[in-house]
Amino acid sequence: MKELLKRYENADPEIVFHWNDPETEAEGWTVINSLRGGAAGGGTRMREGLDKNEVLSLAKTMEIKFTVSGPAIGGAKSGINFDPQDPRKKGVLERWYKAVSPLLKSYYGTGGDLNVDEIHEVIPITENSGVWHPQEGVFNGHFSPTEADKINRIGQLRHGVIKVIENPEFSPDVSRKYTVADMITGYGVAEAVHHYYNIYGGDIKGKRAVIQGFGNVGSAAAFYLSQLGAKIVGIIDRAGGLINKDGFSHEEITELFLNKDGNALKADNMMSFEDINKQIWSLETEIFAPCAASRLISQEQIDTMINSGLEVISCGANVPFADKEIFFGPIMENTDSRVSLIPDFISNCGMARVFAYFMERRVQMTDEAIFNDTSMTIRNAIQNTFNNNSSKQHISATAFEIALKQLV
Secondary structure (H helix, E strand, O other): HHHHHHHHHOOOOOOEEEEOOOOOOOEEEEEEOOOOOOOOOOEEEOOOOHHHHHHHHHHHHHHHHHHHHOOOOEEEEEEEEEOOOOOHHHHHHHHHHHHHHHHHOEEEEEEEEEEEOOHHHHHHHHHHHOOOHHHHHHHHHHOOOOOOHHHHHHHHHHHOOOOEOOOOOOOOOHHHOOOOHHHHHHHHHOOOOOHHHHHHEEEEOEEEEEEEOOOHHHHHHHHHHHHOOOOOEEEEOOOOOEEEEEEOOHHHHHHHHHHOOOOOOOOOOOOHHHHHHHHHHHHHOOOOEEEEOOEEEEEHHHHHHHHHHOOEEEEEOOEEEOOOOOOOOOOHHHHHHHEEOOOOOHHHOOOHHHHHHOOOOOOOOOHHHHHHHHHHHHHHHHHHHHOOOOOOHHHHHHHHHHHHHHOO
16 A cells, blocks of 8 residues: 555646736645546635645545545645635635636536635636536536536536535524535534444444534534434534533534534633643543644644544544645554544545536435435445455555555
8 A cells, every 4th residue: 555655646746737816925726636537626725825735635635535436537626825814815716716717617627625615606706707617627528428418417516516405304403504515524524433333343322522623524523423322522623612521412512513603613611722622632532523624633632532442533624634744644554553544535525425426417406315325425435445454443544555546
């Protein structure tokens, strides 16, 4: 696996598109690792301090994710180095998508990512740049559909991603009109844990869980994990967190979800970040869902959690460990050799899978069909990993090897 990974990491990307905004200091990159299957896909993110190497590593991560989620295309990513809180953000995105629109028409599909919203920014702005849908390039490059078929499937995709969830089983509150895009990634993170216990042995009910990050992914993961019977004992977010050693009830987790301040945890009895950060890693817990930013988790934090009974990690964040390597650094490798580590390209593939699902011909548009499709995709990937290595250790190494054999 290490040799395959080295070859994959060291291979130069096929296309690097570099852009300097003529009106601000913003700078952007689209990195297309390969045009496997005639196209490539990956979202658009924005943050201050972002550089080309971050975009490159995420493009390579997307290519591995597509071996699980489908379609069989190359990985790509767009990144803009700019402060997302700057009032000039909209203009930057408008000029960026205009510049990158020829790629989006031909062979590149994008979506929302860190600080860039799929529904309110990506879709309307790309439409104004003459692109039918942010995934149009994947249709043209990979599927080569007839015009009628393309119109049909793009319509499916348009409606599916912004579909309001009507089934209360999948929504914390149907009256608040949460969409598939709001909930599906966190759902996949929870389902990965559910399937892990079903396949490797054990019962998720009563297991204690710690959640890192309470944005879209972390809050949804907490909601679905508690719905499955897991007890959320700790939540750590940017501004602070909460601990309840007996576990918050599903009703309490639902209330925390509904009371979020945008994408941040909000509660009357919140501990400061300093206090929660001192205490949370030593809580007795079996499940850890890192759903905050990439490259945050230290070796010391992992050691403390393992000593407190940790069994399984389901990654909501891409590359959650504080390693400098693109994929399999020393902290991740050490963790993988000691506990069950479900890699990000399986556990957080929900949104990529939803795109792939809606690109197929005439699929069911019900909540049950959409969510069950993501659940089964994740289940099949975990089962495939188990079939290749039934040990509870080295799950990530095995999953990487299965993926890389398709790519290298």
